[in-house]
Amino acid sequence: MLKARLPAETPELPSVTPVWPGAELQEDEIWDLYGIKFDGHPFLRRILMWDGFNGHPMRKDWKEAFFEEEGKPFSSRWPEGHHAWAEDRVPWHGNVNYPDHFDPETWKEPVTFEAVQDEPGGNGNGRLHTQRIVVNMGPHHPSTHGVFRMVATLEGETIISLKPVMGYLHRNHEKIGERNTFIMNIPYTDRLDYLSSMSNNLGYVLAVEKLMGIKPPERAEYIRVIMAELTRVCSHLWSIGFLLNDLGAYFTPALYTIRERELILDLFEEASGARMLCNYMRFGGVTRDLPTGWLEKCNTVVFDRLPRAIDELERYLTNNEIILARCKGVGYLSAEDLVRYSVSGPMLRASGLQYDIRKVEPYSIYDRFDFEVPKFDGCDVYDRYRVRMFEVRQAVKIVQQALKQIPEGEIQTGKKAYQVRVPAGEAYARIEAPKGELGFYIVSDGKPNPYRYRVRAPSFINLNALEPMCIGYKIADSVIVLGAIDIVLGETDR
Amino acid sequence: MFGLGVVKGFGVTLKRFADTYIDDVKKIPSRYAGQRGVIDQGPEDTGIFTIQYPEEKRTLPERFRYIPMLLRDDETGEDRCTACGICAKVCPPQCIWIVRDKDENGRPITRPTEFYIDASICMSCGLCAEFCPFDAIKMNHEYELAAFDRYPKLVYDKEELTVLVSYYAKLYPTQYTEEEKARADKAEKKSK
Ligand code: SF4
């Protein structure tokens, strides 16, 4: 961790991107949210907010439009609470507040381009006159899995540069997190990567538990692992299904995977009350014990249904010639480069690096289970697909072991309280989320809400590698390269 | 052999296609007959998984949560809520507003006069139900709440939120039994 003390007025830092290109998007984000300039950054832009946004929202002196008071809960709610529209309280109502020297009429977005450009030098090839064309994909293109935009410059069909544009789903999760009390943040973390809410819960509670110095009881640990691994199955199945969608096999394979995921969501719903936004874990345990009959049902799913479904899926996809033709060798980026671009998760493991946080720095009770970390070294989309397939099998294996070992007993350490006491200090907890390394960094100053709350979002940071992975491939390939990164926009934009 | 992978893949699709018909035959009379079928499908099921909403619905598990409801005693007609304010304090998006009742002398008493939940903000997290010390607020299973305007339709006041305890007991049979047992145990301890 790198800490720097800067003047509040004109904060400026030298960029680290020349030595470590994987910091590009993160530095963009810091500039956007904190207003810290980076000297030597190749393309510093407001990445999550737009340029017409006044101020840098993560700074403590910036207050959101519906600001009532520091921290939550608000005293207006009780004992004299009267409902009023938050919108009515905003002083400037419908008027937008622009920063100085900003004119929406003349504004041009930072990812600017000339739509058609003569190819410098051109590969003229005699009389043929070539041009560069900019193709804008998104933000509402089905292949981008949400509201995400790729601005690609093409020469023929070959990509020569590609810029990701994001922030359409930005809710300033971290600012909200700094105004929430600790427990209120748990349901908010569900909304990061909404396909794997259980792992998000897990990462966050681990970070707070580290600060509080408590550990959940045995049974709760097992429940957590079961849930987190089932989430991995869900998330990977989803990503495999949608990779096929991106290839043009519209929805048949996706629905085959979604169907198995459906059964897991049923399990989540029975235990937690919600299918996707589970809000299931608490500091020092889980919210409620598993209902009667849950373990039996889970047994059927995990021992019987899922292995069969995965076999069928493999038979369906793995040796399919169309998949091989489209995915093999596409999106190549060597292991060394992937590390340089701060990539984590299945993409890294598809490049021969067996880096899995569950193995290198076991959290919770992962050291008790027997599972393998995949080793494929194709560095391409096809191997990323195979890594996910392999990990689904391993996740099922972990759940099987956990189901056999799960003890009876308590599910909560201490008494469950709606306001927890978190001692001052800082903690970083990281887990191997389905998308990569998910980290929560929390600074507490002993107050009911965190002083600083930061999410290391794998979907966001993995996008550093999008451009280098796409360059030189066809425009149609960029869709599957993105699909193989497997981003979820809730987490990318936060 | 080149193309074998594709052929095998089509085999899987064909099997799935046949499965849906086998499933239909097994489920005579047809699942589409009659009104609003309630579908309950488990890990043993094959065939069609799609539920034809709104003609069909899923069975909801007991813990399903949507928008909170306030409980009122069947016999006495009293609200369980004591206006302690914990739910309003713990609610993450802060969508609960409570006004505490006062007696003639203007001293606050343990009863709400008004209780609002803004359903357009509620994130269905269930924290209010989890931390209410009096089991007065629980999560309703009613999810067909679409309305044409946000205000006032989606801001529920106390009357709109209130349901009878017997309704709750029917929605949450296991949980209700557990709570009643805990309550009886507590009362017994107190009387000793
Ligand atoms: S619903 Fe429960 S927590 Fe909320 S004010 Fe009433 S008694 Fe207190």
Ligand code: SF4
């Ligand atoms: S369910 Fe959550 S968001 Fe909705 S009222 Fe209760 S605490 Fe608030």
